[in-house]
Amino acid sequence: MARKPENSSCELPSSPGKSPDNRNKHYKFKGDFTWKGVKVQRYKDEGADWSEIARQAIIGASGESAKFHLRYFEIASGGFSSFETHKHEHVVIAVRGRGSAKVGRRTIELNYLDVLYINPDTPHRLSNPNDDPFGVFCIVNAKRDRPKPVKKPV
Amino acid sequence: MARKPENSSCELPSSPGKSPDNRNKHYKFKGDFTWKGVKVQRYKDEGADWSEIARQAIIGASGESAKFHLRYFEIASGGFSSFETHKHEHVVIAVRGRGSAKVGRRTIELNYLDVLYINPDTPHRLSNPNDDPFGVFCIVNAKRDRPKPVKKPV
Numbered sequence: 429m430a431r432k433p434e435n436s437s438c439e440l441p442s443s444p445g446k447s448p449d450n451r452n453k454h455y456k457f458k459g460d461f462t463w464k465g466v467k468v469q470r471y472k473d474e475g476a477d478w479s480e481i482a483r484q485a486i487i488g489a490s491g492e493s494a495k496f497h498l499r500y501f502e503i504a505s506g507g508f509s510s511f512e513t514h515k516h517e518h519v520v521i522a523v524r525g526r527g528s529a530k531v532g533r534r535t536i537e538l539n540y541l542d543v544l545y546i547n548p549d550t551p552h553r554l555s556n557p558n559d560d561p562f563g564v565f566c567i568v569n570a571k572r573d574r575p576k577p578v579k580k581p582v
Numbered sequence: 583m584a585r586k587p588e589n590s591s592c593e594l595p596s597s598p599g600k601s602p603d604n605r606n607k608h609y610k611f612k613g614d615f616t617w618k619g620v621k622v623q624r625y626k627d628e629g630a631d632w633s634e635i636a637r638q639a640i641i642g643a644s645g646e647s648a649k650f651h652l653r654y655f656e657i658a659s660g661g662f663s664s665f666e667t668h669k670h671e672h673v674v675i676a677v678r679g680r681g682s683a684k685v686g687r688r689t690i691e692l693n694y695l696d697v698l699y700i701n702p703d704t705p706h707r708l709s710n711p712n713d714d715p716f717g718v719f720c721i722v723n724a725k726r727d728r729p730k731p732v733k734k735p736v
Contacts (some may be wrong), residue, residue, distance in 0.1 A: 442690050450701050457695035477717050486697050487673050494671040495723040496650035517648040519641050521719070523677075523695065531606050534594050541611035541677070541715040543640050547604050547695060548647060565675070567721060 449491020461502060461563050471501065471509065477577055479506025479509055480556075488570055495570050501554070502563040503527060507556035516545040516572035520554070525562030527556040538564070551578040603645020615656060615678055615717050625655065625663065631731055634661025634710075642724055649724050655708070656717040659682060662709035670726035672700040674708070678717030681710040692718070705732040 440452035448534025473480035556562035594606035625635035642651025710716035
């Protein structure tokens with residue numbers, strides 16, 4: 429019999445026979461754009477083409493079987509993500525402050541609850557030219573290719 | 583050559599050779615929990631085990647190639663979704679008001695930006711026992727099985 433799932437505040441009982449890591453989970457929002465049971469991490473462990481971003485892997489890093497991952501990225505004032513391209517898609521939902529997205533040749537201002545779909549192979553970068561933090565949910569396929577940096581402006 | 587993508591306010595230019603439906607898109611939040619370019623629809627066309635819910639299919643209903651779909655469901659005061667089970671997962675993010683989720687035998691109160699992961703085969707229902715509307719993003723696999731109604735309480 430599999431190890432019985434722990435039942436902390438963010439882990440709910442699951443059906444018998446389930447993988448313990450694939451249990452039901454409730455990540456409570458703590459009011460400061462962190463979630464109970466979710467670590468705040470570096471955006472990436474590599475590269476120098478980004479600045480002032482933190483990542484929280486909410487769904488997908490703990491054995492969930494969904495075909496997608498949900499992350500929260502927060503960009504401090506003046507920060508930006510890598511300018512990169514890849515074959516997988518992004519869905520971005522702005523939830524804190526406002527910021528901008530470079531998507532191919534276009535720059536789009538993102539405000540509260542705006543949803544942005546970035547299709548495969550379009551170079552993109554998020555940035556925060558404002559004084560307040562800019563935070564977004566970003567949903568991606570669970571199986572995805574590695575991003576490639578884009579050197580030249582498009 | 584494929585039809586050139588239209589370039590309305592929610593459709594951004596895409597790379598050449600892309601499917602016109604799989605273009606980059608910016609769905610602007612209109613402030614009232616609707617998004618520019620997204621229709622408000624019935625929750626389901628069938629069944630009688632639900633009440634007072636509207637659905638907006640934001641990502642996934644218009645040719646996007648992501649392996650997941652993003653929907654927004656809004657439950658009016660006193661409303662509830664079907665009590666159902668299926669093999670696919672749900673990720674629910676509360677964004678308007680507050681409500682509750684029955685997940686297996688547990689009932690969980692969902693407040694602003696709480697994230698709920700419902701694993702495969704757990705019976706579940708969202709409901710709104712409060713006076714104000716309760717709205718959630720719900721993310722699911724693009725390829726998913728059909729929900730089965732759950733008749734008996736578990």
